[in-house]
Amino acid sequence: MPYFFSLLRVDLTQRKFREERIDESMILKFLGGRGLGAKILFDELEPTTDPLGAENKLLFLTGPLIGTGAPWCVKYTVVTRSPLSGTILMSLAGGFFGPRLRCTGYDGLIIEGRSEESIYLWIDRGRVEFRKASHLWGMTTEECQEEIHEELREPRVQIACIGPAGERAVRLACIISGRRAAGRGGAGAVMGSKNLKAIAVNGTRKVPILEPQGFKELQMAIRKEVPKTDRLKVFGKYGTPKNLLLVNERGIFPTRNFQGGVFEGIREVNHIEQQRRVIREVTCHACPVACGNLTRAAEGPYEGITTEGPEYETFWAFGAQCGNSSIDAIIAADRMCDQLGLDTISTGNIIGFAMECMERGLLKQEELKDLDLRFGNHSAMVEMIRHIGYREGIGDILAEGVRRAADRIGKGSHNLAMHVKGLELAGYDPRGAKGMGIEYATSPRGGCHERGLVSRETFGVAPFIDPLSKEGKGAVVKAVQDVTAVLDSLGVCVFPPHNDGMDMMDIAGLLSFVLGKSITPEELMEAGDRIWNLERLFNTREGFTREDDALPARLLKEPMPEGPAKGHVVELDQLLDDYYLTRQWDNNGIPTPEVLDKLGLAQEGRSVHLHGKGDC
Amino acid sequence: MSTSMAKVTVKFHGLIMDKDVERAEEYEVTPGTTVRAVMELFVRRHLASLREESLSGDSGKLWETHVVMLNGIGLVPEKQLTTEVKEGDNISIFLPVSGG
Numbered sequence: 001m002p003y004f005f006s007l008l009r010v011d012l013t014q015r016k017f018r019e020e021r022i023d024e025s026m027i028l029k030f031l032g033g034r035g036l037g038a039k040i041l042f043d044e045l046e047p048t049t050d051p052l053g054a055e056n057k058l059l060f061l062t063g064p065l066i067g068t069g070a071p072w073c074v075k076y077t078v079v080t081r082s083p084l085s086g087t088i089l090m091s092l093a094g095g096f097f098g099p100r101l102r103c104t105g106y107d108g109l110i111i112e113g114r115s116e117e118s119i120y121l122w123i124d125r126g127r128v129e130f131r132k133a134s135h136l137w138g139m140t141t142e143e144c145q146e147e148i149h150e151e152l153r154e155p156r157v158q159i160a161c162i163g164p165a166g167e168r169a170v171r172l173a174c175i176i177s178g179r180r181a182a183g184r185g186g187a188g189a190v191m192g193s194k195n196l197k198a199i200a201v202n203g204t205r206k207v208p209i210l211e212p213q214g215f216k217e218l219q220m221a222i223r224k225e226v227p228k229t230d231r232l233k234v235f236g237k238y239g240t241p242k243n244l245l246l247v248n249e250r251g252i253f254p255t256r257n258f259q260g261g262v263f264e265g266i267r268e269v270n271h272i273e274q275q276r277r278v279i280r281e282v283t284c285h286a287c288p289v290a291c292g293n294l295t296r297a298a299e300g301p302y303e304g305i306t307t308e309g310p311e312y313e314t315f316w317a318f319g320a321q322c323g324n325s326s327i328d329a330i331i332a333a334d335r336m337c338d339q340l341g342l343d344t345i346s347t348g349n350i351i352g353f354a355m356e357c358m359e360r361g362l363l364k365q366e367e368l369k370d371l372d373l374r375f376g377n378h379s380a381m382v383e384m385i386r387h388i389g390y391r392e393g394i395g396d397i398l399a400e401g402v403r404r405a406a407d408r409i410g411k412g413s414h415n416l417a418m419h420v421k422g423l424e425l426a427g428y429d430p431r432g433a434k435g436m437g438i439e440y441a442t443s444p445r446g447g448c449h450e451r452g453l454v455s456r457e458t459f460g461v462a463p464f465i466d467p468l469s470k471e472g473k474g475a476v477v478k479a480v481q482d483v484t485a486v487l488d489s490l491g492v493c494v495f496p497p498h499n500d501g502m503d504m505m506d507i508a509g510l511l512s513f514v515l516g517k518s519i520t521p522e523e524l525m526e527a528g529d530r531i532w533n534l535e536r537l538f539n540t541r542e543g544f545t546r547e548d549d550a551l552p553a554r555l556l557k558e559p560m561p562e563g564p565a566k567g568h569v570v571e572l573d574q575l576l577d578d579y580y581l582t583r584q585w586d587n588n589g590i591p592t593p594e595v596l597d598k599l600g601l602a603q604e605g606r607s608v609h610l611h612g613k614g615d616c
Numbered sequence: 617m618s619t620s621m622a623k624v625t626v627k628f629h630g631l632i633m634d635k636d637v638e639r640a641e642e643y644e645v646t647p648g649t650t651v652r653a654v655m656e657l658f659v660r661r662h663l664a665s666l667r668e669e670s671l672s673g674d675s676g677k678l679w680e681t682h683v684v685m686l687n688g689i690g691l692v693p694e695k696q697l698t699t700e701v702k703e704g705d706n707i708s709i710f711l712p713v714s715g716g
Contacts, residue, residue, distance in 0.1 A: 230711070235714075243715070247716070249708050250688055250690075312715070428716070464692050495714065
């Protein structure tokens with residue numbers, strides 16, 4: 001029997017659902033998860049749909065490797081139109097929800113419409129129930145999950161839910177499952193706008209593997225290599241925070257809202273200090289690395305607060321970005337964001353922005369009430385998270401995201417708003433890593449670091465490339481973006497493949513055994529290219545052009561004042577010319593008919609032309 | 617000749633000695649000493665602990681997998697062999713991981 005995917009389409013307005021089949025040819029073209037989501041959203045969503053309106057769709061998708069037991073094949077992807085950037089949004093989370101979702105018998109969900117009253121979905125072995133959630137509304141993500149567990153009394157249930165931030169359509173709101181977040185771009189606000197508090201899943205289906213023997217042997221062989229791989233071992237122990245010291249040493253650690261690139265508080269905020277606070281390691285489904293850490297704040301007013309993480313980005317966002325060197329305050333901030341359902345990167349970025357606004361007199365003390373929001377004041381920082389999550393006071397403005405907040409504050413504050421297309425930037429300064437400039441500018445969901453993070457440039461993983469050079473960066477970034485599109489679409493965690501744990505050959509092999517059909521690494525890379533182009537077409541149709549592939553003026557005009565990248569800005573035009581050429585996009589950043597034809601996207605390209613929202 | 621000796625700092629943030637946030641050590645070397653030569657001094661001094669940990673004590677492997685920076689600028693292995701240190705230089709050695 002040929003391979004297929006089964007999706008559950010749920011209409012919240014009518015309270016109806018039906019099962020739909022995705023055939024093998026779609027899986028071969030778009031793989032699953034992120035890629036499949038791009039195809040569905042492109043086909044089904046009318047251009048300029050209000051992201052927070054009933055017409056927006058919210059997709060929860062897995063990939064064909066999820067739940068197979070192969071290492072690191074774990075992530076589910078939420079795909080929707082972002083209320084923060086207006087672009088297509090793909091937001092991924094690890095943990096256990098993705099594999100459990102597949103066990104329900106459905107490989108993904110397409111959520112449509114809006115429920116009149118607050119509800120949660122309960123999907124158990126193919127059965128679907130719309131259940132009242134009025135008693136859950138207002139709860140933190142932890143309380144909500146506990147309550148649903150109590151209600152359903154099924155120990156294997158996994159839950160994805162929103163917190164108070166998503167309920168209030170805070171545009172930085174995320175979706176939390178366990179303690180993992182589908183963090184970026186405001187998917188939690190979309191879920192809240194649909195009055196959908198949570199989705200609980202359970203099931204016992206064994207996911208299909210058409211050639212189980214070959215699959216088993218290959219995945220065992222991959223696992224056997226793990227203890228022999230230095231980089232993976234180090235990554236497993238420390239996780240992403242291992243890079244804090246390194247990125248700071250390179251002078252690309254954005255400090256005080258990107259005013260500098262070297263943080264003097266790094267001696268208090270780093271992986272060693274975190275290790276002193278780690279209670280135990282935490283793992284995702286089927287992972288032999290276990291990079292997560294449960295961390296407990298050790299001192300001061302935060303003593304005793306525990307969180308899963310913080311990750312590198314969270315240490316940056318509530319550390320250097322806010323000029324804060326209290327690691328325990330960062331642990332508390334991380335925990336509060338998880339509880340309220342807020343994306344830590346965007347939240348920290350915005351608070352750093354507000355701190356600079358205050359120091360420059362663009363925000364008045366009366367607007368901040370009694371909050372002394374200076375850089376380094378961690379108690380004000382932590383308090384501000386709560387205000388954003390509950391939309392209180394100035395928090396109501398910041399809850400709109402940094403771009404809209406700057407529009408409201410005015411007085412030139414948009415010059416201090418560090419975002420691309422409305423999505424707040426992450427913890428790398430592209431003035432000292434030019435490829436990151438391309439990635440921020442062109443990532444389909446806005447100012448994201450993760451879809452094309454060139455480890456050779458940013459971290460210096462061998463073979464090293466010069467971070468300050470512009471030459472050839474277009475091709476380097478494109479290659480990593482395409483690989484990431486493959487990993488995301490298959491639901492493979494990006495960290496092990498980038499740390500010698502698994503390569504494209506292994507991934508192609510695993511997929512071949514699952515589908516019972518030979519897939520080459522080259523075909524996977526072409527699929528990555530196809531997915532990237534389809535997402536670009538989605539954004540083109542929404543009216544995005546080269547003008548939107550912009551970086552904040554600070555990164556283009558203000559030379560880095562310190563460190564190894566001192567004197568550098570991002571030469572964005574030159575970098576984009578090179579990148580567009582490599583992608584075979586025209587000078588306005590729109591995919592050419594030739595590249596779309598080559599990738600089997602000619603029809604999609606023509607439909608964008610017909611809508612007249614871009615010259616394709 | 618002590619006036620012509622150059623003092624350089626080596627900072628190691630790797631798999632070993634991670635009990636400290638960073639291990640910084642000063643080395644006094646003669647002019648013309650290459651970055652690699654300073655790194656070899658470092659390895660010789662710490663060979664025991666390098667072996668103690670699971671990371672190989674073979675310095676060839678060390679330089680292959682680690683990021684080496686001179687004053688924050690990355691140096692590829694060939695450059696480590698030809699670049700000479702001067703007074704006040706900082707050499708940083710990291711085992712990088714990918715992910716952030």
